[in-house]
Structures are given as structure tokens and as C-alpha cells.
Amino acid sequence: MLPYGRQSIDETDVEAAVAALRSDWLTTGPEVERFEAAVAARAGVPHAVSVTSGTAALHVAYAATGVGPGDEVVTTPLTFVATAAAAALQGATVVFADVDPGTGNLDPRAAEAAVTERTRVVTGVDYAGVPVDAAAFRDLADRKGLLFLEDAAHSIGSTLDGRPVGSLADLTTYSFFPTKNLTTAEGGAVVTADDALAARARSFKNHGLVRDRAAQRYPDEGPWHQEVHAFGLNYRLPDVLAAVGTSQLARLDAFVARRAEVKAAYDEAFRDLDEVELPVRPEGAAPAWHLYPLRVPADRRRAIFESLRAQGVGVQVNYIPAYWHPVFEDLGYRRGQCPVAEGYYRREISLPMFPGLTDADVERVVDATRHALATAR
Numbered sequence: 001m002l003p004y005g006r007q008s009i010d011e012t013d014v015e016a017a018v019a020a021l022r023s024d025w026l027t028t029g030p031e032v033e034r035f036e037a038a039v040a041a042r043a044g045v046p047h048a049v050s051v052t053s054g055t056a057a058l059h060v061a062y063a064a065t066g067v068g069p070g071d072e073v074v075t076t077p078l079t080f081v082a083t084a085a086a087a088a089l090q091g092a093t094v095v096f097a098d099v100d101p102g103t104g105n106l107d108p109r110a111a112e113a114a115v116t117e118r119t120r121v122v123t124g125v126d127y128a129g130v131p132v133d134a135a136a137f138r139d140l141a142d143r144k145g146l147l148f149l150e151d152a153a154h155s156i157g158s159t160l161d162g163r164p165v166g167s168l169a170d171l172t173t174y175s176f177f178p179t180k181n182l183t184t185a186e187g188g189a190v191v192t193a194d195d196a197l198a199a200r201a202r203s204f205k206n207h208g209l210v211r212d213r214a215a216q217r218y219p220d221e222g223p224w225h226q227e228v229h230a231f232g233l234n235y236r237l238p239d240v241l242a243a244v245g246t247s248q249l250a251r252l253d254a255f256v257a258r259r260a261e262v263k264a265a266y267d268e269a270f271r272d273l274d275e276v277e278l279p280v281r282p283e284g285a286a287p288a289w290h291l292y293p294l295r296v297p298a299d300r301r302r303a304i305f306e307s308l309r310a311q312g313v314g315v316q317v318n319y320i321p322a323y324w325h326p327v328f329e330d331l332g333y334r335r336g337q338c339p340v341a342e343g344y345y346r347r348e349i350s351l352p353m354f355p356g357l358t359d360a361d362v363e364r365v366v367d368a369t370r371h372a373l374a375t376a377r
């Protein structure tokens with residue numbers, strides 16, 4: 001089965017991991033600092049805080065914003081559940097707003113209509129790698145006094161009007177899961193230009209420990225002393241994985257370039273089919289295509305999906321609307337509240353998309369997809 005996503009690991013990544021394993025530092029060492037500096041440089045901001053997953057990055061980001069019980073977070077339902085779950089875990093109320101029918105990204109007008117006096121954060125997701133309309137969310141956040149968070153699990157390497165994803169929002173989160181645009185096996189990061197948000201993120205991912213004597217309440221306790229001012233967790237990315245990340249980052253441009261070639265080949269192959277809709281690229285966006293979301297007729301989506309799987313093409317569906325998960329249903333969220341996102345979901349199939357796809361693989365996916373579209377009922 002051809003997978004829908006897959007890591008690209010080479011000998012330099014293997015050597016980087018092995019060198020870290022042989023060093024004095026398996027975790028909390030110099031490879032973590034090196035990786036964070038490289039991620040921050042790529043994002044075009046001063047601060048990167050590495051963590052153990054994209055979900056941890058979201059949790060750390062929400063903790064840094066200080067959202068809690070009584071606060072509302074407006075976000076998209078067309079995402080992996082973690083975007084919403086991490087806010088709910090902090091005690092915030094998640095409010096889902098509908099998406100743009102073309103890109104599948106959170107619609108700034110729908111988000112604005114969902115804002116109340118309790119809203120503290122608006123979280124966009126760069127679906128498939130396409131950056132959200134950052135100027136509109138910046139404007140909304142400034143007018144309403146909110147923080148703008150960007151879940152960029154799909155979009156490290158994307159740019160908007162020449163600016164890198166990571167520099168567009170108050171806080172941006174990345175995932176380095178194997179299917180994402182670059183990997184550390186498990187891993188993630190929060191990037192920001194804001195010193196205070198960065199400090200809170202860094203503290204939360206390390207138990208909330210305060211080591212700086214100047215900031216301690218009891219600095220004279222002794223040379224061993226460190227103290228906790230706010231609860232945190234241990235979300236530290238080990239040096240072994242950070243070293244892989246730094247090695248991978250050196251090839252991000254090549255990964256993005258191959259993804260663009262695959263995207264162009266699919267577009268070309270399906271352009272003549274009027275029963276499908278191809279991914280939409282907004283003006284000014286240069287996406288690192290994490291997914292290739294093809295939209296097919298809703299009433300045949302399942303049959304087409306099953307046909308592709310039967311032909312050995314490992315397709316996926318991204319995503320079931322987040323509030324369809326029973327955990328949200330049990331909280332009173334109901335189907336039908338974001339009809340555009342639900343309609344997008346009902347037609348969506350993600351075709352294989354990763355840098356290691358050969359031209360022959362792409363041709364095979366194209367043939368299988370055209371066959372499925374012609375025959376599956």
C-alpha cells in the first residue's frame with residue numbers, strides 16, 4: 001500500500017541522531033538550542049520553543065495565552081481534534097466557526113461573527129499547507145483585543161506574500177510527526193516574536209521551573225534551588241530528536257519543492273474532470289503542500305475511497321469536523337453548525353503526498369484515481 005504521507009530520512013539524519021546518542025547530552029543539551037535557533041530563523045521570529053509533539057505545542061501555546069475557564073477560543077472544525085482539545089484541556093470553551101469553501105481554512109468573517117466579549121484567542125489552521133488569511137486575522141485580533149494563534153502543523157515551509165509561516169501570528173505551532181513537512185519522529189515547536197509569550201511557553205514545557213535567581217521568591221534558599229510559580233508539564237524534546245530536526249531542516253526547501261511538483265502533476269492530471277474540485281491556492285500564498293485534498297462527489301466519496309484503498313493507494317480523509325467527535329457531542333455541540341466545513345469533509349479525499357513519491361508513484365495514483373472516479377458507485 002502506497003501511504004498518503006511518509007517521512008524522508010537520509011543518512012545525514014541517521015548520523016545526527018547517532019552523534020547525539022554518543023554525546024553527553026541525550027536531552028536538555030546543545031542540540032535542543034541548535035534546533036530551536038534554526039526553527040526560529042526559518043520562522044523569521046526571535047523565539048522557538050521545542051516540544052514533544054504538535055499537540056504539546058498547542059497545549060503550551062494556549063497555556064502561554066493564559067486562557068482558562070470562562071474564556072472562549074474561536075477555531076475551525078476542519079482540523080485534527082488536537083487544535084480544539086488543547087484549548088478545552090486548559091478549561092476554555094471552544095467555539096467553532098465555519099471555513100472558506102475554497103481553501104477549507106477558517107473564514108475570518110465567520111470567526112468574527114463568533115467572537116463575544118469572552119473570546120481571548122482565535123486559532124486558524126493552515127489546512128493542507130495553505131496559510132490562513134493572516135492579515136484578516138491580525139486585523140480582527142487587534143480590533144477585538146484577541147491573540148491570533150496559527151496551527152501550522154501542515155505548513156512549515158509555506159509563505160504568504162513572501163513572509164514565512166511562523167511570522168504571521170502572535171503564536172504559531174508546528175508538528176514534526178512523520179507525515180508532516182519535516183520530522184523528528186515525534187516533536188513540535190511554538191514560535192513567537194513576543195518575549196512574554198515565549199517566556200511563559202518555555203516555562204510551561206519545563207514544569208514551570210524558575211531558575212533565574214533574580215526572578216525567584218526565595219533566591220537565598222541555596223545553590224540547588226529552583227522554584228515553581230505556575231504549574232507546568234514536561235514537554236521537552238530530547239537532543240537525539242532535535243538533532244534529527246536540525247538535519248531535516250536543511251532539506252526543507254527540497255521537500256517543499258518536491259511536494260509542489262507532485263501537486264502540479266495531480267492538478268494537471270485531474271484538470272479535465274468536472275466532477276472533482278482541486279486544491280485552491282489563494283493569491284500571494286506559496287504553500288508547502290502537506291496534503292493534496294481532492295474533492296469528489298459526496299454521494300460517491302466512500303466508494304471512491306474504498307476503490308483507491310483496494311487498488312493499493314493509501315488515501316486518507318482530513319478531517320471529520322472536530323465537533324462530530326463524541327467528546328464534543330456529549331458537551332452539546334451539534335452536527336450542522338458549520339455547514340461549509342461539513343460539506344468539505346463529505347467530499348474530501350487526501351491523495352498520497354510526500355517528497356519520496358516517484359513520478360511512477362504519482363502516475364499510479366493518477367490512474368487509480370481516474371479509475372475509481374469512472375467506476376466506483
Ligand SMILES: *Cc1c(COP(=O)(O)O)cnc(C)c1O
Binds near residue numbers: 056
Ligand atoms: C498533526 C496535527 C496536530 C498534532 O500534531 P502531533 O505532532 O501529531 O501531536 C495538530 N494540528 C494539526 C492540524 C495536525 O495536522
